[in-house]
Amino acid sequence: MKQFEANFDGLVGPTHNYAGLSYGNVASLNNASASSSPKQAAKQGLKKMKALADLGMVQGVLAPQERPDxxxxxxxxxxxxxxxxxxxxxxxxxxxxxACCSASSMWTANAATVSPSADTSDGKIHFTPANLTNKYHRSLEPQVTGKILQATFANKEYFAHHAHLPDNEHFGDEGAANHTRLCSDYGKTGLEMFVYGRHAFDTSKPAPKKFPARQTLEASQAVARLHGLKDDNVVYVQQNPDLIDQGVFHNDVIAVGNQNVLFYHEQAFYQSSQAIAEIKQKFVGDDLHLICVKTEEVSVQDAIKSYLFNTQIITLANGDMAIIAPTDCKENSAVSTYLTNLVAQNTPIKHVYYHDVKESMRNGGGPACLRLRVAMTNKEHAAVNQSTLINDNQFERLNTWVDNHYRDTLHVKDLCDPQLLIESRTALDELTQLLSLGSVYPFQQ
Known part of the structure; x- marks a missing residue:
């Protein structure tokens, strides 16, 4: 059965702000307390969604959390x-x-881990919300995230939803930011690659010394069990502890995959040669493309600053792949040169499209942070809540909604303004009607 990949992007909320809450995320810390533009941030995100829809991709939207909480x-x-x-x-x-005002739910790569029906034992698409236990401000998200996902993918014939893992550091789970699926075709059984930062129950194993390792091996294994994945179709790879200490807080800051392409920095993984060997062994098919970026081509710091690997790789209708990159990649000479050379090489990646998502970048997330990937069949697509899918009409409605409810500028001191809370709740209440979500927020109960 033919499958394709849909992207569901997080909609930036009306209280989008820079609070510098994410220790280990360099961009987040560097922009702490700067003024933000919620309206601009939301419109940048919507513009990217529409651009992907115009490229022929199935593009959806996920509602933000209520903040202040x-x-x-x-x-x-x-x-x-x-x-x-x-x-x-x-x-x-x-x-x-x-922390209770955090704008972090916009990064839906952290919303959940998703396994498509081609991989799971019951033939359903499985969703497990990430518990995000490492950061208090993100640990507030899983309950509402679960409700939003259940309202978006409501048909029980096609979709299975799990509760998030136990709220404990032993099972720290950061969702799709540490998960990549490799396959020769979206409709065929894939190799699900879980990247973890440390072992929770064996402290003798390597771990970062400066910044926290947010994903544990045990959490990744639990999600794989919940989703009914076979051992032959799963690989667990440890992130390089030294890179975590340099600010690579998630795997999607240093590696990204799509179908038969794994695009990664040579320093991304611990014992990299062994990890790559296992990926080669378990990948089904003979068309795997491993694109390894050398340090002399792009340094780790340039990769972090530009978010080279927090780009999206998508498959276009003609079979070519394209990178959706932030304009920060274009502005970095080493990264820009690398991408120009990449599309001229003999790989499936033939195009680079740049998008301005600076409001998200300043808070520590690039294009890939903004989206949750869901491979699906036509029947599964038809079973999705259609109001959450981006088309010309819904794009215009959401832009009008942003214009009506969002502030142009927001300072951290504005977050305690009771009027902002009223504005935000009014906006979110209207949004749940636009997206046909029902009552997903505590204030609606």
Missing amino acids: IASLRRLGFSGTDANVLAMAAKQAPAIFQ
Whole structure:
């Protein structure tokens, strides 16, 4: 049965801000407390979604989380009216308050891990929301993420949903940012590649010394079991601990795959030669393309700054592959030169399309962070909530919605403004109707 890959991008929320919450994410820390533009950020994301839809891709949208997260603040003892909760938290516990205002749900590569029906034992597409336990501000997301995914992929005949893994560092799970699927064709059984940073139950194994390893081997193994994946179709690869300490907080900052292409930096993996050998052994087919970027071509720091590997690789209707890159790649001379040379080589990657997603880049995420990949058949596509798919009409509706509800500029100090909360809830309530999601937010219950 023919399959194709759809991309579901996270819609930037109306309280998009830079709080510098992500220790280990260089871009996030460097832009802490800078003024943001929620309207521009949302429109940049929508423009990228529309561009991919215009290229013939199936493109969907996932709703943002409610922020500030009043329910979480109340759990921590802040009480009274919503305005009182905001004021008390901002004054008494500003770090906690900012965490509960995080804009991080826009990066839906961290929303979940997805296994397509071609790989799973029951022939359904499986979703497991990431628990994101390593960062408090992200650990607030899984419950609502699960509801949004269930409302987007609601048909139980085709879609299976799991609860996120236990909220414990032993099972730290960062979702698709540490997961890549390789296959000769989307419809054939693929090789699901889980990349982890450390062993949770064996501290004698290599681990980073400066920055945290957010994904554990045990979490990756648990997701594979939940999704009914066969051992022959799974490979577990450890991320290079030294690179985590240089700011490579997820695998998708240093490697990306699509169909039969794995595009990666030579320093990406621990014991790289063994990892690549296992990938070659388990990959089904003889058309695997391993594109290894050498350090002398692009340094690790240039890769991090430009997000060369946090690009999307997509397969176009004619079979060619294209890289969807942030304009930061074009502005970096080493990376720009590399990409120009790459498309001239004998690989499936024939095009590079640049997109301005600087509002996301400044907060620590590139084009690949913004999307969740879902390989599906035509029947599965028809079973998706059609209101969440991007077409000309829905693109215009969402742009109008952004124009009506988003602020042009937002400062961190604005987050405790009760009026901003009202504006955000009004916007999200309308969005759930535009996307036919039902009541997915705590304030709607």
